Amino acid sequence: MGSVALRAIVLIAMTTPFVGCQTFSRPGPVAQAPRVDAARGMASADGKTTWYDALDIGVEGRGWSEGLKHSYDRFPAEAEGKIPDPVWNLSHHSAGINVRFMTDSPSVSVRWSLREDRIAMPHMPATGVSGVDLYVKHEGRWGWIGTGFPEKKEGNEAVLASGLPAGMHEYRMYFPLYNGTEKLEIGIAQGSTITTNPGYGARYEKPMLFWGSSILHGACASRPGMAYPSIIGRRMERPVINLGFSGNGRMDPPIVELISRLDVSVYVIDCCPNMDPALITERTEPLVKTLRAARPDTPIVLVENVPYEKGWFLDASKDSYVKKNEALHAAYTRLRNGGVRRLYYIPCDEFFGDDHDATVDGVHPNDIGFLRMADAIEPSLRRVLSRK
Amino acid sequence: MGSVALRAIVLIAMTTPFVGCQTFSRPGPVAQAPRVDAARGMASADGKTTWYDALDIGVEGRGWSEGLKHSYDRFPAEAEGKIPDPVWNLSHHSAGINVRFMTDSPSVSVRWSLREDRIAMPHMPATGVSGVDLYVKHEGRWGWIGTGFPEKKEGNEAVLASGLPAGMHEYRMYFPLYNGTEKLEIGIAQGSTITTNPGYGARYEKPMLFWGSSILHGACASRPGMAYPSIIGRRMERPVINLGFSGNGRMDPPIVELISRLDVSVYVIDCCPNMDPALITERTEPLVKTLRAARPDTPIVLVENVPYEKGWFLDASKDSYVKKNEALHAAYTRLRNGGVRRLYYIPCDEFFGDDHDATVDGVHPNDIGFLRMADAIEPSLRRVLSRK
Incomplete structure (x- = not known):
């Protein structure tokens, strides 16, 4: 309780660290990270995509990674009743939570389910309230590469980017801001590699x-x-x-x-x-x-x-x-x-x-x-x- | 047909032009315009607000002001069947249409009805799709002063600005971009003056x-x-x-x-x-x-x-x-x-x-x-x- 954990709460099997990927001149992540155990992946019905739960990769943006009532709450379970109820309820929104990984997949997809039916606000589109956002790092700088449009509470799915250049690239996927995230999975092409969160050094x-x-x-x-x-x-x-x-x-x-x-x-x-x-x-x-x-x-x-x-x-x-x-x-x-x-x-x-x-x-x-x-x-x- | 009319299609009774209002150093509207005939106004139930139809004030942004199937269409009726159907249908959206006026009212309100039930898009909020937007001119420059949040197809209403400084000010109100506007009225405080569109010279x-x-x-x-x-x-x-x-x-x-x-x-x-x-x-x-x-x-x-x-x-x-x-x-x-x-x-x-x-x-x-x-x-x- 109370520790700032940037890694997944699920203990994952570590395999040989991926080597040979690009390095960056600016202060930044060590561009090496253990691969996610392929056994954690779930193949799609057509076998073309392998899905990994974000929790198996390593989410960022949570103050607490243990003692949670829900994996993507922003306060620990013990806060309920101690902090004002509206804050507790809003702590279910996944604002700022994101997952970072490296992959050599030619495409990156996402499927996610939300915790509230209300997917948009009058002055904020569904993409901001309940959508996901993908950035890729290139030459030391993050750049936007894909937005996931939410359509409903459960079972949203989107190909965020395809035709990606060969080689390992580092990605960051942001969770919905004004809705809770029930579950979020990242989809890569079958046979591609995905790493855990490479951290910051x-x-x-x-x-x-x-x-x-x-x-x-x-x-x-x-x-x-x-x-x-x-x-x-x-x-x-x-x-x-x-x-x-x-x-x-x-x-x-x-x-x-x-x-x-x-x-x-x-x-x-x-x-x-x-x-x-x-x-x-x-x-x-x-x-x-x-x-x-x-x-x-x-x-x-x-x-x-x-x-x-x-x-x-x-x-x-x-x-x-x-x-x-x-x-x-x-x-x-x-x-x-x-x-x-x-x-x-x-x-x-x-x-x-x-x-x-x-x-x-x-x-x-x-x-x-x-x-x-x-x-x-x-x-x-x-x-x-x-x-x- | 085919004329570019910036004024209302409704012939309004002209009264004595308002004088004594501010002037601008930049090229801009002649800051004088005839008052809208007070008889065109409709008092609210509580008598505090007087509502004027935008058509009685003078809308801008339409290529055609005559021969229209609907006052806020962007193409004339004769276009139907000549231009592609999707364009004809999209021409019902009031993108770019706006109404300009001067008033000394301490508040500016709006009530408006839309032509489609779909008031937002997944990547664009209701405020942009179906909302209205108010700007005021001050020292020769337009500045935002109020947004009308749409809630439904018919009967939206909002106070866009209140506590406005004394004196005549020039306003521009933008219509919804991605929805049709069925009707739009501007509300000013009872007893205040409102002018027609002051034009540009x-x-x-x-x-x-x-x-x-x-x-x-x-x-x-x-x-x-x-x-x-x-x-x-x-x-x-x-x-x-x-x-x-x-x-x-x-x-x-x-x-x-x-x-x-x-x-x-x-x-x-x-x-x-x-x-x-x-x-x-x-x-x-x-x-x-x-x-x-x-x-x-x-x-x-x-x-x-x-x-x-x-x-x-x-x-x-x-x-x-x-x-x-x-x-x-x-x-x-x-x-x-x-x-x-x-x-x-x-x-x-x-x-x-x-x-x-x-x-x-x-x-x-x-x-x-x-x-x-x-x-x-x-x-x-x-x-x-x-x-x-």
């Missing part, structure tokens, strides 16, 4: 933990890879834990206690959109002090509320986020003045640009907004993580 | 006509204002006609004949995504020659196929758009060598950037892709339209 193994609101949760990305923590994770080549809870990222003390158990590289706190100034004032200092007491050296980053897009024209809209950010900054200043080390603050000025087109509804970023948030936040996180 | 009155595929049609914008012709129209402060037809923008000769009747400022032909190289070779020259014969001085712009996002990694994907663009460029070269004047060509290189994250599915832009397409195409159109 010792220096980069600790994940970055993000905690926040619907925005962090991924609303309203067009597909799962576009949530801003996912973009940052790809760019920085570090694992990410997404603890976004729509309407419910409120710095609740029981959740602070839970995440304080995780040995992460950084805590990124992006809860303001779900809090009013008084609650921000009340909870920011206890949150930081609890995390600092449990993790004396782990950086803590406070993120300002996004600048609501109506704020450029409506004073009330601007006031609402400015007042929250004043409360957050005041708490930050008190903490810094009180001697709290390794505490950082990211202002919102650059989050949405200046064309007022970065959201779908004034609050929730579209893909433009998420890209700009990643652009604004990534450099700060790089600086934070480069300091010792 | 004589120099800018002719619309830019875009003809193309699902991409032009607006897939997959998060909301209607993000389709790339809409972005360009706002920036250039010119009216736009969107003739995007999902899967069916194929340079069909009967449609060439129809659009040749329209006195537009430019024809932008963006049909390649729905054509193979052979069809591009077959139809591009007749299209240009027909338009040039009918409109000796109107610029014609040929737009390359978007660079499919899988093309960075999959040769077959890259080949498919490169071959189309080779066919288009060859036709363009033959036409230029044949002496066709005012014919222009926009290459696709800058359409999607280089991060491979500009689409939802490799073909259809997300909002990032649409913004980049607008960035790439707008400067070319400005140059084209500045030449005499």
Whole structure:
């Protein structure tokens, strides 16, 4: 309990490590990993595809890999009843969870089942809410290569990419953001090889933990890879834990206690959109002090509320986020003045640009907004993580 | 028939023009317009809101305002049976249609009914498919201010903005992209003033006509204002006609004949995504020659196929758009060598950037892709339209 496990919870038979695959010049995964035991694969009826459960490959993005009520919950079973019920329920959504592997298959397919019937939201398409997203790494950089369109709760299936170049390539497949994932399997061509998660090497193994609101949760990305923590994770080549809870990222003390158990590289706190100034004032200092007491050296980053897009024209809209950010900054200043080390603050000025087109509804970023948030936040996180 | 009317087809009673409203430094609408006759308004049950039909205000974005089977069709009734049935059916979608007005109301509401039950697509949210989008002009620039979320086919209603600053402001409301609009009404506070469409002044009155595929049609914008012709129209402060037809923008000769009747400022032909190289070779020259014969001085712009996002990694994907663009460029070269004047060509290189994250599915832009397409195409159109 409480360990940050990036590997599968299912103990898999290890075979000879695959060798001879490409290497990367940037800090990144060791591009070698044990093959998944072929005996774990299940042949399709026509024999052309072999399916592997993501749990046999090694999922990323979970804070807990043991003590779970469901393999793709974002909180352990013990959290139920301790944390607010809405957060517990939203923790069933697989935001940020992904599976990484290498394969020489000429095609990559997916089949997956969801936990809720509601596969889309009015302002977020089914591809983002309940779809899957495939990236491939090439010359040290991740690039999109396929989207799985969900059609129903159970039994979705899609060929995400075919005609792939020969040789081993490294892939990352993102799970649905705003639905639970009941089960997810990766399909490769019969006879191809698939490896377990190649990891990051010792220096980069600790994940970055993000905690926040619907925005962090991924609303309203067009597909799962576009949530801003996912973009940052790809760019920085570090694992990410997404603890976004729509309407419910409120710095609740029981959740602070839970995440304080995780040995992460950084805590990124992006809860303001779900809090009013008084609650921000009340909870920011206890949150930081609890995390600092449990993790004396782990950086803590406070993120300002996004600048609501109506704020450029409506004073009330601007006031609402400015007042929250004043409360957050005041708490930050008190903490810094009180001697709290390794505490950082990211202002919102650059989050949405200046064309007022970065959201779908004034609050929730579209893909433009998420890209700009990643652009604004990534450099700060790089600086934070480069300091010792 | 065949005239490009930007005003309502309903003859409205003109009252004293509103005076004293703001002026703009950039080329733009004459910020004066006749008030809509208050007798056209319908009071809400509680008396707080007065509703005006968009047709009484003056819609933009239609090539034809007379001879229509439905007020918000994009082709006249006579087209039925002459043009391919799928195009006729898709012409019921209100892509690009919008209504422009000035009001001093402290709030702007909308109620609208749709023509199809299907209010979303798997890769495009209901807000883009069937929603409405409100922009307001401030200091010479359009900025987003409200999105209407659709819930059902009939009887959607939303307050798009409230607490608006005092004084007259100019608004533009975009209709649903991928659904038909049965009826759309604008709601203002009881006692407020609303004007008819203020127009553009004589120099800018002719619309830019875009003809193309699902991409032009607006897939997959998060909301209607993000389709790339809409972005360009706002920036250039010119009216736009969107003739995007999902899967069916194929340079069909009967449609060439129809659009040749329209006195537009430019024809932008963006049909390649729905054509193979052979069809591009077959139809591009007749299209240009027909338009040039009918409109000796109107610029014609040929737009390359978007660079499919899988093309960075999959040769077959890259080949498919490169071959189309080779066919288009060859036709363009033959036409230029044949002496066709005012014919222009926009290459696709800058359409999607280089991060491979500009689409939802490799073909259809997300909002990032649409913004980049607008960035790439707008400067070319400005140059084209500045030449005499």
